[in-house]
Amino acid sequence: MNNTADITVLGAGSYGTALAISLASNGHKTLLWGHESEHIDNLKRDRCNSEFLPGIALPDLLIPEASLATALAASNNVLVVVPSHVFGVVLKQAKPLLRDDSRIVWATKGLEPETGRLLQEVAREVLGDKYPLAVLSGPTFAKELAAGMPTAIAVAGTDEHFTKELVELLHSPKRLRVYANDDFTGLQLGGAVKNVIAISAGMSDGIGFGANARTALITRGLVELTRLGEAIGAQPSTFMGMAGLGDLVLTCTDNQSRNRRFGLALGQGQDVETAQKEIGQVVEGYRNTKEVYTLAKRLGVEMPITEQVYRVLYQGGTPHEAAKALLSRDKKSETSDSDS
Numbered sequence: 151m152n153n154t155a156d157i158t159v160l161g162a163g164s165y166g167t168a169l170a171i172s173l174a175s176n177g178h179k180t181l182l183w184g185h186e187s188e189h190i191d192n193l194k195r196d197r198c199n200s201e202f203l204p205g206i207a208l209p210d211l212l213i214p215e216a217s218l219a220t221a222l223a224a225s226n227n228v229l230v231v232v233p234s235h236v237f238g239v240v241l242k243q244a245k246p247l248l249r250d251d252s253r254i255v256w257a258t259k260g261l262e263p264e265t266g267r268l269l270q271e272v273a274r275e276v277l278g279d280k281y282p283l284a285v286l287s288g289p290t291f292a293k294e295l296a297a298g299m300p301t302a303i304a305v306a307g308t309d310e311h312f313t314k315e316l317v318e319l320l321h322s323p324k325r326l327r328v329y330a331n332d333d334f335t336g337l338q339l340g341g342a343v344k345n346v347i348a349i350s351a352g353m354s355d356g357i358g359f360g361a362n363a364r365t366a367l368i369t370r371g372l373v374e375l376t377r378l379g380e381a382i383g384a385q386p387s388t389f390m391g392m393a394g395l396g397d398l399v400l401t402c403t404d405n406q407s408r409n410r411r412f413g414l415a416l417g418q419g420q421d422v423e424t425a426q427k428e429i430g431q432v433v434e435g436y437r438n439t440k441e442v443y444t445l446a447k448r449l450g451v452e453m454p455i456t457e458q459v460y461r462v463l464y465q466g467g468t469p470h471e472a473a474k475a476l477l478s479r480d481k482k483s484e485t486s487d488s489d490s
């Protein structure tokens with residue numbers, strides 16, 4: 151089947167638009183589908199996603215598209231960038247419209263709501279084994295990527311050929327460095343767990359603690375992520391890369407992160423609902439906390455920071471109580487899970 155576009159992006163929020171801008175700026179014809187036709191009309195009229203990325207012009211090769219059928223017929227490369235709680239829903243909508251040669255990659259960061267399953271399991275359940283799958287993960291704020299500021303990211307998947315082609319499509323010597331990785335599981339998990347740790351770092355700063363506490367949370371958060379990763383078959387070295395340390399540092403330290411801002415608001419005494427509402431965009435870590443907590447409990451993996459964030463978000467605990475609980479834990483060795 152002939153491609154009329156090089157790639158189709160599903161999800162016209164901040165990150166879907168930023169990736170589409172980046173791809174189109176690389177010289178690739180890119181269709182950008184969004185589920186609200188009025189939003190797509192605005193993109194076409196303004197040549198700008200004023201709602202999510204004000205002031206950043208859409209390149210000529212970026213074509214906003216309101217019809218999912220047209221978007222999916224245009225290219226065999228499908229990049230899904232919707233929030234994790236609608237990932238399965240969007241794949242179900244897409245399934246009857248996919249081409250025989252479609253290949254699916256996502257930049258969604260999260261796990262399946264309630265079950266805590268990796269998105270690869272959701273994709274396989276909905277789509278079967280027919281299509282190659284891949285994931286993009288790493289420290290990439292939409293606004294900076296869309297503005298063409300230097301960025302690095304990692305990609306992994308089920309099919310080496312597809313992964314290599316994604317590197318070719320996305321990589322730009324001027325703006326975006328793309329690292330191929332062979333740990334499909336690790337890249338997905340890193341993108342979900344960092345959201346939870348970013349909330350904890352935000353809470354700590356919101357309370358008024360300093361750089362020491364924030365850095366301790368990043369470092370021990372990395373330990374939690376690595377422990378959970380090993381339990382589900384990821385490679386520990388992945389978490390020293392873009393989708394682990396990289397994304398933890400980014401989202402725990404910079405207020406562009408919605409998860410961090412959510413935590414900040416909670417640390418300053420705001421309630422969960424108001425804090426979420428004020429962000430006005432997806433705060434993946436709110437749901438991810440429940441999913442990561444559930445997954446860790448199921449596998450018997452110790453994740454004390456995640457557990458405390460869960461207490462605050464779902465069990466009425468306060469950020470101060472969470473900090474106290476973490477500080478008063480038994481003394482232990484840094485390098486093993488035994489007591490000191």
Ligand SMILES: NC(=O)C1=CN([C@@H]2O[C@H](COP(=O)(O)OP(=O)(O)OC[C@H]3O[C@@H](n4cnc5c(N)ncnc54)[C@H](OP(=O)(O)O)[C@@H]3O)[C@@H](O)[C@H]2O)C=CC1
Nearest residue numbers: 162163164165166185232233236258259290291292431432
């Ligand atoms: N923003 C960033 O810097 C980064 C984001 N990500 C990840 O990308 C994913 C998307 O986040 P992001 O773009 O930032 O989120 P935004 O909140 O900016 O946008 C989400 C978009 O998804 C749309 N959407 C909601 N429900 C559906 C649906 N059922 N079908 C189709 N579209 C839907 C929303 O439409 P509507 O507004 O109409 O509800 C909106 O356009 C998340 O998993 C996030 O973690 C990853 C790296 C960086």
Ligand SMILES: O=C(CO)COP(=O)(O)O
Nearest residue numbers: 288289290291407408409
């Ligand atoms: O994943 C991100 C950057 O890599 C975006 O982080 P937030 O979802 O916290 O804004």
